Amino acid sequence: MFKSLLVAWKDVRLFLLDKGDLAFSLLLPVITFVLMYGAFGGQNRFHGTAYIVNEDNNGYYSIMLIDRLKANESLNVVELSTGEANRKLQKSDILMVLFIPDDFSEKLSDGETASLTFKQRGNGGQEGQIVASYIRAAVSSISQELQIQHGLQKTFSGQIPLERITTVVQKYIERNRNHPVVEIEENVLGSQPDPVNQFLPGIVTMYILFAITINARTIVEERKKGTLERLLTTRLTPGQLFSGKFLAGISRGFIQTIILFLLAWAAFHIFTPVSFLEITLICLVFAAAASSLGILIATVVRSEDAATWTAVFITMAMTMLGGTFFTISPGSLMETLSKISLNTYANIAIKSVLIDGKTVSDVWKEIVVLVGASVILLVIGRALFRVLPGGKR
Amino acid sequence: MVTPFLIASHLYKSFNHHKAVNDVSFTIEEGEIFGLLGPNGAGKTTTIRILSTILPPDKGEVIIGGYSIKEHPDTARRLIGVCPQDLALYPELSAMDNLIFFGRMEGLSGKQAREQALINLELVGLSERAKEKVEKYSGGMKRRVNLAIALMGNPKILFLDEPTVGIDPQSRNNIFETILSLCDKGVTILYTTHYMEEADRLCQRVAIMDAGQIVAMDTPYKLKSQIGDPEKTTLEDVFLKLTGRTLRD
Numbered sequence: 001m002f003k004s005l006l007v008a009w010k011d012v013r014l015f016l017l018d019k020g021d022l023a024f025s026l027l028l029p030v031i032t033f034v035l036m037y038g039a040f041g042g043q044n045r046f047h048g049t050a051y052i053v054n055e056d057n058n059g060y061y062s063i064m065l066i067d068r069l070k071a072n073e074s075l076n077v078v079e080l081s082t083g084e085a086n087r088k089l090q091k092s093d094i095l096m097v098l099f100i101p102d103d104f105s106e107k108l109s110d111g112e113t114a115s116l117t118f119k120q121r122g123n124g125g126q127e128g129q130i131v132a133s134y135i136r137a138a139v140s141s142i143s144q145e146l147q148i149q150h151g152l153q154k155t156f157s158g159q160i161p162l163e164r165i166t167t168v169v170q171k172y173i174e175r176n177r178n179h180p181v182v183e184i185e186e187n188v189l190g191s192q193p194d195p196v197n198q199f200l201p202g203i204v205t206m207y208i209l210f211a212i213t214i215n216a217r218t219i220v221e222e223r224k225k226g227t228l229e230r231l232l233t234t235r236l237t238p239g240q241l242f243s244g245k246f247l248a249g250i251s252r253g254f255i256q257t258i259i260l261f262l263l264a265w266a267a268f269h270i271f272t273p274v275s276f277l278e279i280t281l282i283c284l285v286f287a288a289a290a291s292s293l294g295i296l297i298a299t300v301v302r303s304e305d306a307a308t309w310t311a312v313f314i315t316m317a318m319t320m321l322g323g324t325f326f327t328i329s330p331g332s333l334m335e336t337l338s339k340i341s342l343n344t345y346a347n348i349a350i351k352s353v354l355i356d357g358k359t360v361s362d363v364w365k366e367i368v369v370l371v372g373a374s375v376i377l378l379v380i381g382r383a384l385f386r387v388l389p390g391g392k393r
Numbered sequence: 394m395v396t397p398f399l400i401a402s403h404l405y406k407s408f409n410h411h412k413a414v415n416d417v418s419f420t421i422e423e424g425e426i427f428g429l430l431g432p433n434g435a436g437k438t439t440t441i442r443i444l445s446t447i448l449p450p451d452k453g454e455v456i457i458g459g460y461s462i463k464e465h466p467d468t469a470r471r472l473i474g475v476c477p478q479d480l481a482l483y484p485e486l487s488a489m490d491n492l493i494f495f496g497r498m499e500g501l502s503g504k505q506a507r508e509q510a511l512i513n514l515e516l517v518g519l520s521e522r523a524k525e526k527v528e529k530y531s532g533g534m535k536r537r538v539n540l541a542i543a544l545m546g547n548p549k550i551l552f553l554d555e556p557t558v559g560i561d562p563q564s565r566n567n568i569f570e571t572i573l574s575l576c577d578k579g580v581t582i583l584y585t586t587h588y589m590e591e592a593d594r595l596c597q598r599v600a601i602m603d604a605g606q607i608v609a610m611d612t613p614y615k616l617k618s619q620i621g622d623p624e625k626t627t628l629e630d631v632f633l634k635l636t637g638r639t640l641r642d
Contacts, residue, residue: 231498234499235471235500
């Protein structure tokens with residue numbers, strides 16, 4: 001066992017000394033993270049733009065509505081002229097615009113029903129639909145406030161001056177806004193459910209799988225160069241050499257995992273100390289499965305090119321099947337196929353801890369699958385492992 | 394009568410019906426430098442792999458230091474040092490680190506491996522550049538590191554598979570001196586080479602292999618005597634007479 005550890009340590013040293021390999025293993029995932037960060041702006045919440053054409057110029061209630069929308073942190077409000085809005089809609093530069101008619105404030109003041117119009121291309125796009133729901137919520141709030149105000153005005157008509165009723169209603173509404181009767185608290189365990197959390201596990205497992213399986217190439221190179229053969233002329237047994245290579249793969253994957261997750265934590269402020277440890281443990285088990293797969297590739301293939309292309313093919317197939325870049329619908333054919341991919345289980349386990357706030361004990365099934373796959377691949381690899389064709393096992 | 398240190402008897406090894414080693418037998422006395430000569434593909438490297446316990450023979454037996462490699466491979470392997478034809482080392486590591494790593498694989502402790510590495514590097518004349526990465530070394534220096542690694546387990550018998558291929562005269566001379574000093578210390582050596590003058594200079598006995606078989610085995614002087622005046626004939630003349638002038642791949 002001690003000699004196996006020495007073999008693994010030597011391989012880890014070679015990995016850390018090889019700048020190209022190190023760059024591939026660490027820099028590429030970091031670049032992917034940076035691209036993700038750029039794409040999502042590092043924001044944890046939805047952020048969309050509300051395009052508005054306000055034909056009710058200087059209208060009290062249209063200004064109130066726009067001010068309320070501007071106060072919403074999730075919205076950026078852009079006011080357009082009618083012609084400009086129609087032009088942009090025609091060119092699909094924007095997919096949805098809110099039109100406030102010129103009689104909007106007047107009708108509301110008179111206690112009449114006013115209308116707003118969403119003009120959109122198709123279904124208005126996902127962002128447009130979310131923006132529309134924010135606008136509907138703001139309009140609904142204004143509508144309720146006005147109904148209360150008009151009800152009180154009718155009830156106390158002649159007894160209390162209208163201005164006094166308006167002032168008191170506005171005062172209470174303001175107070176309720178600042179101190180709502182029902183408060184909504186967001187209590188997210190471990191991290192926020194944002195796109196970074198959705199993609200991070202898949203990207204990390206993809207690169208770990210790629211780095212470890214492509215490591216099969218170095219074993220083939222060593223075999224070709226004669227260092228593996230030479231090691232077997234020492235007192236190292238083939239079993240110790242095999243174990244050493246397996247441990248080297250795990251160590252390499254583990255180092256990569258730790259560095260990538262530390263960078264992810266620094267960039268995105270995700271993880272609690274406990275979830276970090278739990279995810280690290282899951283990645284350790286996944287690295288063991290990937291290491292077994294890498295050794296099996298090295299055992300079967302005979303050339304460096306064959307090792308590289310096998311690793312690329314397996315990684316790409318597993319990336320597709322494992323739901324790295326898209327969510328796999330439950331009950332679909334894809335879900336059935338995804339069960340043959342190792343990183344599916346790692347992705348599910350990591351996402352469960354990262355997004356759903358679950359613990360390692362909640363994802364024991366996925367961990368058992370990864371451990372089982374690791375053992376099976378290792379047993380097959382050991383049975384086939386030979387340093388020389390016709391050589392000893 | 395003294396028992397030979399290495400006894401190889403009736404070794405056979407085939408790959409896909411190709412007989413790489415076909416009934417090879419020889420013995421090497423303790424402290425002897427024994428040359429194994431032959432053209433490319435003659436079966437020299439396969440023979441060394443069998444003797445090194447890496448490749449099991451299809452038939453035949455090898456006894457090293459009194460231990461059968463079939464029955465006591467681990468004990469036999471403790472007596473062996475192998476310097477392969479290719480540079481089997483890690484160029485990204487320093488010479489010192491390479492030697493320490495292989496020393497640890499031979500079962501030495503960290504301290505023992507370091508001490509042995511210093512001794513071996515001194516022996517091959519690389520003490521002063523011990524901490525440099527091997528990838529920065531010249532071809533000759535790499536060959537010397539290759540040899541120094543083979544000595545890490547303090548072997549009683551050393552298999553040297555063409556240790557001087559493609560190196561400068563200084564490095565070649567250093568390797569010769571190292572081999573002779575090991576011989577003085579009682580180390581038994583099996584030496585393969587394409588350079589006939591090396592075999593003539595170093596080896597007490599040589600075996601010439603061709604097509605997996607030993608076609609001649611004796612002292613260089615006696616082999617030369619068989620085809621002419623030993624003072625005027627070279628070992629290369631013997632070699633070409635026995636193995637022919639046909640080009641080999």
